[in-house]
Amino acid sequence: FNYKNEIIISSGSKILTYISLLALLNKGDEVVTFEPAWLSYKEQANLLGCKTRFIPFSTPINSIAKYFNKKSKVFILNNPNNPSGKLYDQKFLKELYKILKKKNMFLISDEAYSDFIPHTKKFYSAISADKKKQRTIVVNSLSKNFGMGGWRIGYAIANRKITNKLLILNQHLITCAPSILQTYLSENFFKLYKSNIIEIKKLQK
Secondary structure (H helix, E strand, O other), rough: OOOOEEEEEEEOOOHHHHHHHHHHOOOOOEEEEEEEEOHHHHHHHOOOOOOEEEEOOOHHHHHHHOOOOOOEEEEEEOHHHHHHHHOHHHHHHHHHHHHHHHHOOEEEEOOOOOOOOOOOOOOOOHHHHHOOOOOOOEEEHHHHOOOOOOOOEEEEOOOOOHHHHHHHHHHHHHOOOOHHHHHHHHHHHHHHHHHHHHHHHHHOO
């Protein structure tokens, strides 16, 4: 992605998920996601006057389209899933994107636990299925993946048109993530990433 205009940093992934929904939805629209799901998805949709439709966790990819209707505008995928821990592979992501594109829906991929995976597995971001980011927003959390609970900082990656909308909303809801925290991360990002990977491998042993 182009780091100059396709990423936005903010105070945690929660606000970024909310402003992504705010940018994509109108009152009466519908959000679709797998169940079990993180509780804030439904409540954030409620705040926007939208409904949430849950798809049973065990539903195969070739059967999910039957849960969509004309009001379905956004699919939220939590990968890996909280609370189940299910990891969605690249094949699944590609099939999901094809279905959503056909239905003219957007995908918000919440990847806040992308480092919390077994060492025998490989994580694929939703961008791997939509490299041009035509209808995908990826939200991720440094607070989670770097073990910095309470230091609310996250990011969203999307195409330039969507990122510009997110920036406007962010300015009027959060302003920005604390400058001192952003400076700390910019100076220590790779150091933190390496130490985090080492700690995860220790836990896996």
